[in-house]
Amino acid sequence: MSDRTLPHLALSAHAHNREGLHRTDDAWLAERWADPSTRVLVLAGARLELVDGAPRWLSPDEAPDGERILLGDRDGVTRFAVLVDPEDAPEGEWVGLRGAFAHLMGHHDEAPWLFHAVGLAEWRRVTRHCPRCGGVLEPRRGGHELRCTSCGRPQFPRTDPAVIMAVVDDETGEVLLGRQASWPENRYSTLAGFLEPGESFEDAVRREVLEEVGVEVGRVDYFGNQPWPLPASVMIGFVAHATSREIHVDGSEIAHARWFSREDFGRATESGEIAVPQGVSISSSLIQDWYGAPVESSGW
Template sequence: MAAGDHQIALSVRAHDRVGRRRTDQAWLDETWADPETRVLLLAGGRFPVSADRTAVDWRSPDQAPAGQRVFLGEQHGVARFAVLLDEPPGDAEAERWAGFRAVGPNLSVDDAGLLVHAVALAEWHLAHRHCPRCGGRLETAAAGHVLTCPDCGKQQFPRTDPAVIMLVTDGERALLGRQPSWPEGRYSTLAGFVDPGESLEQAVAREVAEEVGVEVTDVTYFGNQPWPFPASLMVGFMARAVTTEINVDGEEIEHARWFSREEMRAEAEAGTLVLPGGISISRSLIEAWYGGPLPGSW
């Protein structure tokens, strides 16, 4: 089962990244000087939002404080930058700043697409200050998309950690699990990172077996979603269970159970089952199997 009519949040192309311009410093300087250019301020994963918390509060370049400048691209003919700040805003403005998890479901596709690009770069810059080869201090190039070591010349590029996220079914039922830290009633699809030298399909089978003791086959691609918290690409799959007995690992998964469509709907309506929010590919996987929208979310 593929995504089909189920649009996966954060996977829509929201802007032209204009990669060819990242090394054109004269053009970047000219574009930054244009008062029509819009700038996103980002500090510690937080950014300014509108009063109703449904939109990013974009600034003009002359309103942007000093910080690491990165070029995001163009959207509807308008250049977009982000300025990465070391410190979050002061108390006077702090209430007008928010994190993506808090306001993401309320943002437009345009704002959300630019944000995941900016957040991914910000997380990468934060985690990569020194050259992994020689320890030299890295310098920014290509409008924030490359880091270069002046000592050994080694270049570093933004990294993405592939992770699989899968809905396991036995035809009539779907398997969901919960982590120990989650509130009562919260369940989601299984997920895990891909090991080195492992295919995505192999990772699906291994993670399901490790987390809940179920063997699967017929692993089929569903869709994918960027998830830069801090640097993941969630690759969604459907898988068919060969065995149905559950044996949770007790570490990553505290409890797992099979849900029929009727049970899932009834418990979601009653609030005893709390499913992932619509911004997560997990929700898309569940509703694609269920056959339509379900009530309630995190």
């Protein structure tokens, strides 16, 4: 990976102290909630409110009633999220996390807060009953644990690891990009897929590339990672070194794939022949790192 600052890395450069040791300290939680400097992000389901394109942070006095989640502290300021039913949300511009990406490009320090809050909100939205007995779940530990009121089984937020990779041909310097069947004709990106049980990240890269495009991969180099709570993933990025070139798309996940030289890629993106990820995604970073320069593209 080059020394250039890449978008997905910038989003992880301002991590907050999650105050895990204080999640069961009711007196500390009450003290921080009572502090007027504390900031609160309200989430309706897993959607947040934007004001002039930026996430709206409130004081505790302004926040509505709802389930409180401790996010943590940075620079002496504690932050919480409050979860409310979407039907109880006031009038406003409520968007999913993708709707805030344009703001995050200029305010990287907010990304860890939003990823943390939205990830927990998504978890709470889909985790309604105990998977063992179907009992009622009660939030604990500052919103980071659910415990069944019937059998006592605890539930914790889950994160599904996914691999994402730039497949490269070391002899030609080309990169392999694919288009999902559901995408517009000109949209291309790196390949990706979820880790399966008992599988290493490197083996997942090799399996996914072979399954999706029929290309064999040898060496797999780690690139970086990115939280991706859409709804509950972390993207583990790799550069996959191809040992074959013939493409056979699976036809279900990938409708078309092709090799690009840097010259062909630059011409295709500048002309609008293809559009590739832009902004904060690790896919964009993988492509930029291979290309060696910012990518001029209509983006998506």
